[in-house]
């Protein structure tokens with residue numbers, strides 16, 4: 364979020380830059396009904412799936428998923444941060460930013476980091492090509508890198524020694540603080556006059572993001588350094604848990620395959636690319652994170668995770684299961700035979716053999732089910748299907764992901780589970796409900812004092828879904844806020860980004876006279892958040908029937924809160940509160956306790972009917988219900 368002082372000026376800039384004009388200056392737009400269509404400037408396509416909505420002042424591509432307001436369009440298109448995009452748009456309409464005190468907080472912008480990284484990338488590349496790079500070139504060749512790959516991946520060499528880059532940068536008068544922030548130089552004992560090179564005697568892999576910015580480096584030691592690989596430090600541009608090596612190259616292949624192959628190392632990615640497996644990216648030695656998933660789902664519908672040992676497979680399977688259950692991406696897992704890593708395997712056996720490995724990949728659900736079965740068998744000697752099923756259902760419920768999936772995806776997943784386990788969908792549903800109840804009662808036993816106050820995981824999932832539905836409606840029809848504000852608690856949203864959006868919405872409506880979507884979006888600097896707002900808005904618009912959605916969500920939330928309160932009451936009463944002797948006369952009204960107990964049981968039992976009844980009276984006053992009755 365940006366400071367209040369800047370908001371007025373930002374708003375002025377936004378209003379002066381019509382999004383249709385701005386987009387139209389990059390690609391040709393054509394009016395179709397109420398929107399403008401264009402060939403997406405962010406991915407390759409032959410039929411236009413990029414839409415600009417002049418009324419809402421937002422854009423959305425239904426091909427690659429990008430979306431946002433006019434600032435986000437410039438951020439993406441020009442590969443700049445929010446502050447720079449704002450400056451570009453201000454200049455476009457002749458607004459002066461001279462009085463604007465809102466220079467980037469912290470001093471160093473993403474654009475500056477990108478620039479210094481680009482300079483370093485070229486410098487490293489020159490060292491690799493030069494006389495000092497001979498050993499590095501030999502090493503690259505010994506690993507099987509072709510000259511074309513070295514060029515394509517822009518590999519470089521950080522020479523041995525302490526001040527090679529330091530001196531080269533000094534000749535270019537590159538600010539020390541910038542070099543330090545990018546991790547290209549370090550200070551000895553925090554003394555800025557004693558700088559030394561951050562990367563020494565390493566083969567350098569530049570890491571680019573989908574927008575082609577050089578966000579950081581990975582360096583492979585060419586000596587016997589303990590740290591085989593080191594990465595750039597985390598900064599405004601580089602976050603190891605968010606980036607995927609090779610994504611700027613694989614992006615082209617994603618369009619045609621709609622599928623990504625994910626490996627764990629630079630070498631694997633580079634050598635698979637070289638062998639013609641073009642849709643491959645690498646995490647930087649980490650497991651797949653939620654941020655990776657979010658990035659990938661912009662480009663692909665499915666992911667194959669490649670791993671080289673059973674142990675790595677175990678870890679990968681849990682993450683894959685979670686992603687698959689949330690319905691975000693279709694997840695498959697492939698194990699490279701004989702414990703080889705993908706790089707060695709493709710070199711020894713060839714690309715076709717590796718493609719066979721990919722085609723033999725197993726779906727995440729099946730993979731996890733097989734693991735559970737194998738595990739049971741090795742423990743008990745016999746296959747106990749029933750217990751394996753219970754354990755598997757327990758895992759699914761515990762992941763909390765299935766509860767978050769929308770009904771259509773949930774249906775598809777239940778269908779898959781049914782096929783996998785050879786059971787009808789109703790049976791699966793029954794087993795899941797059973798596993799859910801078992802976990803709910805277990806968590807109550809384990810934490811009796813909080814049972815009911817913090818709702819169980821399953822109810823947390825349901826509350827999150829209902830709250831998300833409210834948020835989706837509010838982003839379309841903010842007038843509902845008055846009638847639902849009591850029920851709308853962003854803290855219930857399971858996804859942290861959604862929760863931030865929810866809180867920002869509440870703050871926005873408290874401040875502003877009128878809600879305007881694009882102005883709301885412009886308050887977020889992060890492209891991902893802006894995109895999420897656009898997607899939530901569209902999800903709400905697609906579902907339509909705002910009145911009905913609000914009514915359903917509020918009923919669900921009321922029911923959950925009543926159940927929670929009722930159960931809390933029950934567990935309080937069921938617990939022997941005090942030793943006999945200490946009960947004071949006012950506490951010991953036996954008949955009274957029993958009445959409360961019965962009343963609480965009744966609340967729990969009938970809460971769904973109760974809330975539905977009460978709710979109808981409530982919702983009659985919302986604007987949509989009034990409109991609908993017209």
Ligand SMILES: [Zn+2]
Pocket residue numbers: 403404405406413424425426427428429
């Ligand atoms: Zn697109």
